[in-house]
Amino acid sequence: QDLLSYFRKRLKIKRVTLSNRTNKALHQLNYVILATILVLCTLFASYTITGTQLIPGTEEGGFIYRYFSEPFCTICPMKPLCVIIENQIGIFQTEWVFNPTGNFYQLGRFITSINVISLILVSVAALFISRAWCRICPLGGLVGLFSKVPPFKWLTLVQIEKTKQRCTKCGICRRVCPMEIKEVYEQDTGDIMTAQCIGCLHCIEMCPYKDALKFKFAGKTLCHSQDWLIDDIKKEEDQW
Numbered sequence: 001q002d003l004l005s006y007f008r009k010r011l012k013i014k015r016v017t018l019s020n021r022t023n024k025a026l027h028q029l030n031y032v033i034l035a036t037i038l039v040l041c042t043l044f045a046s047y048t049i050t051g052t053q054l055i056p057g058t059e060e061g062g063f064i065y066r067y068f069s070e071p072f073c074t075i076c077p078m079k080p081l082c083v084i085i086e087n088q089i090g091i092f093q094t095e096w097v098f099n100p101t102g103n104f105y106q107l108g109r110f111i112t113s114i115n116v117i118s119l120i121l122v123s124v125a126a127l128f129i130s131r132a133w134c135r136i137c138p139l140g141g142l143v144g145l146f147s148k149v150p151p152f153k154w155l156t157l158v159q160i161e162k163t164k165q166r167c168t169k170c171g172i173c174r175r176v177c178p179m180e181i182k183e184v185y186e187q188d189t190g191d192i193m194t195a196q197c198i199g200c201l202h203c204i205e206m207c208p209y210k211d212a213l214k215f216k217f218a219g220k221t222l223c224h225s226q227d228w229l230i231d232d233i234k235k236e237e238d239q240w
């Protein structure tokens with residue numbers, strides 16, 4: 001997705017910025033997708049779990065059992081990329097057989113047509129909207145949820161800490177955030193990592209005021225924002 005954003009910049013295509021409302025709705029959509037997938041997993045595995053077949057086709061050898069027993073993997077847009085890498089490297093599987101004339105739901109052993117369609121849709125979306133898939137990814141939602149819900153959040157080791165006294169409210173952090181997270185700008189102090197944060201650290205890299213933002217691991221500061229704007233101005237002044 002970052003590569004697609006890079007191409008967008010090179011091609012001078014304008015980035016689509018989402019409204020707060022749309023962005024929030026997308027962030028909530030990942031929980032809807034997550035819940036749907038969990039329900040489907042439970043229904044599809046009902047025979048294995050309880051010995052009762054809730055839906056026809058979920059029995060061993062049935063249609064759903066054969067093709068949709070892993071609902072998320074069936075739609076995941078990253079699956080085709082993983083399969084290509086796995087097969088090229090040859091570490092995990094070498095059995096992938098690409099069959100373009102195969103059924104809609106299954107192209108080969110490991111990817112489905114739905115995977116390929118998802119990948120195409122996500123790639124087109126990611127060309128215009130930065131990190132389009134990350135905004136709705138149910139796995140990202142799950143990880144984010146674990147990092148914010150007790151007791152898991154007490155075990156969270158990473159933090160992005162904001163210091164109110166150092167922040168000038170210039171708004172750069174929000175503008176460069178690929179996930180368009182508003183808390184990094186709006187929250188005055190403390191840990192600004194939300195469940196949607198992908199930890200890219202662009203906000204820290206681009207914040208022009210020293211120590212306004214700090215990345216901490218287990219309480220230790222690993223990196224912090226720098227006075228790059230003031231340094232640049234000084235350099236310019238020296239040149240004059």
Ligand code: SF4
Binds near residue numbers: 162169172174209
């Ligand atoms: S970029 Fe830094 S100084 Fe500017 S609003 Fe964000 S945290 Fe504050």
Ligand code: SF4
Binds near residue numbers: 180196200202
């Ligand atoms: S690390 Fe900063 S820029 Fe990256 S997603 Fe999180 S808040 Fe946004």
